[in-house]
Amino acid sequence: MFxxxxxxxxxGGEAPRPDEAPESFVQRVSRDxxxxxxSRLPPSAPMLVVAADTVxxxxxxxxxxxxxxxxxxxxxxxxxxxxxxxxxxxxxxxVAAGRELIDIAxxxxxxxxxxxxxxxxxxxxxxxxxxxxAYAIQHAGFHPVDGLSxxxxxxxxxxxxxxxRTLRRAEADLPANVPSACxxxxxxxxxxxxxILEG
Numbered sequence: 028m029f030x031x032x033x034x035x036x037x038x039g040g041e042a043p044r045p046d047e048a049p050e051s052f053v054q055r056v057s058r059d060x061x062x063x064x065x066s067r068l069p070p071s072a073p074m075l076v077v078a079a080d081t082v083x084x085x086x087x088x089x090x091x092x093x094x095x096x097x098x099x100x101x102x103x104x105x106x107x108x109x110x111x112x113x114x115x116x117x118x119x120x121x122v123a124a125g126r127e128l129i130d131i132a133x134x135x136x137x138x139x140x141x142x143x144x145x146x147x148x149x150x151x152x153x154x155x156x157x158x159x160x161a162y163a164i165q166h167a168g169f170h171p172v173d174g175l176s177x178x179x180x181x182x183x184x185x186x187x188x189x190x191x192r193t194l195r196r197a198e199a200d201l202p203a204n205v206p207s208a209c210x211x212x213x214x215x216x217x218x219x220x221x222x223i224l225e226g
Contacts, residue, residue: 034063049084057116083160132186139173
């Protein structure tokens, strides 16, 4: 059984610090989210708190959610035909034991060379405006990614095998076959799940 807890914004918001690398940024924000959620729970509760944060980065720069359609177009043109990186940090807090576990997923994402008309049609749907990097890998009409060979679930926002191995470290009972369920849901034959779970 699980409960969803809305955590307040971390101190200072979710903006990267000067010269903060994307992978360091997501770990810090994920940890802050987990701690903020835990602070809203009874201190004696024997439970695990899970939080995650995901960023899209290219050339060392973090790309957030576009402010408007023009920025979405700009971001999609920047990513077009190039490989960028999606980072997700997963934090698991064992509240009773006072233990914190953090894992990080990295997926290199090759974008196809979509044209300006495809960008305009996709942006007109409004879908990019609430997405880091201005796209959803799973969007049925746009299909922005070509030739992915890493963790698909990470690009969607929650790398389930990374979460699984972190929960195992926390000695959580996980009866479900997570890789099978993930691949069935996404339709993606994952070539990396075994290495992640064994890593």
